[in-house]
Amino acid sequence: MPQVKLTVNGKDVSAEVEARTLLVELLREHLRLTGTHVGCDTTQCGCCTVHVDGKAVKSCTMLAVQAQGRAVTTIEGLAEPDGTLHPMQAAFREHHGLQCGFCTPGMVMMGIDIARRNPGCDEKTVREQLEGNICRCTGYQGIVQAILSIANPSAVRDHH
Amino acid sequence: MHNFEYHLASDLEAASKALSGAEDGKLMAGGMTLLPTLKQRLAAPSDVVDLSAIDSLKGIKKDGDTIVIGAMTCHADVAASDVVQSAIPALAVLAGGIGDPAVRHRGTIGGSVANADPAADYPGGLVGLGATVVTSKREIAADDFFLGLFETALEDGEIITAVKFPIPKKAHYQKFRHTASGYAVVGVMVAQTKDGVRVGVTGAAGSAFRATNFEEALSKDFSVKAVEGISQSAEDLLSDIHFSAEYRAHIVGVFVRRAVAAMA
Numbered sequence: 265m266p267q268v269k270l271t272v273n274g275k276d277v278s279a280e281v282e283a284r285t286l287l288v289e290l291l292r293e294h295l296r297l298t299g300t301h302v303g304c305d306t307t308q309c310g311c312c313t314v315h316v317d318g319k320a321v322k323s324c325t326m327l328a329v330q331a332q333g334r335a336v337t338t339i340e341g342l343a344e345p346d347g348t349l350h351p352m353q354a355a356f357r358e359h360h361g362l363q364c365g366f367c368t369p370g371m372v373m374m375g376i377d378i379a380r381r382n383p384g385c386d387e388k389t390v391r392e393q394l395e396g397n398i399c400r401c402t403g404y405q406g407i408v409q410a411i412l413s414i415a416n417p418s419a420v421r422d423h424h
Numbered sequence: 425m426h427n428f429e430y431h432l433a434s435d436l437e438a439a440s441k442a443l444s445g446a447e448d449g450k451l452m453a454g455g456m457t458l459l460p461t462l463k464q465r466l467a468a469p470s471d472v473v474d475l476s477a478i479d480s481l482k483g484i485k486k487d488g489d490t491i492v493i494g495a496m497t498c499h500a501d502v503a504a505s506d507v508v509q510s511a512i513p514a515l516a517v518l519a520g521g522i523g524d525p526a527v528r529h530r531g532t533i534g535g536s537v538a539n540a541d542p543a544a545d546y547p548g549g550l551v552g553l554g555a556t557v558v559t560s561k562r563e564i565a566a567d568d569f570f571l572g573l574f575e576t577a578l579e580d581g582e583i584i585t586a587v588k589f590p591i592p593k594k595a596h597y598q599k600f601r602h603t604a605s606g607y608a609v610v611g612v613m614v615a616q617t618k619d620g621v622r623v624g625v626t627g628a629a630g631s632a633f634r635a636t637n638f639e640e641a642l643s644k645d646f647s648v649k650a651v652e653g654i655s656q657s658a659e660d661l662l663s664d665i666h667f668s669a670e671y672r673a674h675i676v677g678v679f680v681r682r683a684v685a686a687m688a
Binding site: 284305308320326329332374378393395397 | 427429463476525
């Protein structure tokens, strides 16, 4: 079986996987990092979003062997070792960007990617950029405001 | 997904060798269509040859009056490219409207073109801009490349290495996104090139095509008025539960007029 070596959340990882093993399966089933979720398994919902070399990708549509030599960051890798939340995680809490929480790991990972690529953007841009991440609870309002509060604090509407 | 033998090709030669040595080999670019296809077991290749490690297939450069985009360049890089944005902004718009941000980080121009999905954006862009597909064996004009539903002029073992776009005087891409999939229900690329006006259409038929009746009218008079009386025939266009062939034909006309208005 193919051997894959990569870093996950800054740590060197090596695993024996089948060629067909998906990156999300490597993360969840081999490494037991179950913060990354599988919603649709068809590249649509975005629950499985992680960063590969700093860019948001859907880990249900990438083979584990394709992550050879790459740096993967999952939701587990965001907070500080002492538990201090990543600013995007803190923003989701502040703006009530979640209800049931199933889509949240993917939303946070995509939110960081959106803020990185679109500093100073407006709300419309955040909504457009979120089209690959589906939430069935929130109506998106809190999620959009949370991401906007990092990408462009002056554009946030629901101060509380 | 059935299992397969995975090959990470270091160069084109290694990719060709792995492919020809396989019982039923498949090339993988970004995998944005191939992996979902394998998951659904619509395909079960014995071998998958990954092209992502071949650096010579990546990158964007301006070569005289042509933009050359490596086959393994992802949509996000085309959309964000200063070179593309300044030379062919309509192409940057097209690339930035494919799928969603995560898909654009993985999906490639070469993969999209080789797959020739009838609703993909790039085929319409290539045809509309009069692009040339460069392969491991030859160069193929976009007009001769897209032959039908998921069917191209590529021969067995032929690998796309780049796409060359002549820089148009002006171009505009207009797309009706399917609200669920993001694919083009209809996409229209109108371009004023040194060889005349070109109108490339995707999403509407089995493969991308040129709307020649619009081209003829616009070549004589590039104005909205010139195409007001022109319509796209619904014959041979796609029809599904969402959109009839007649609807798609109507949208082609609307989008040509909107594109011309935007370019004025």
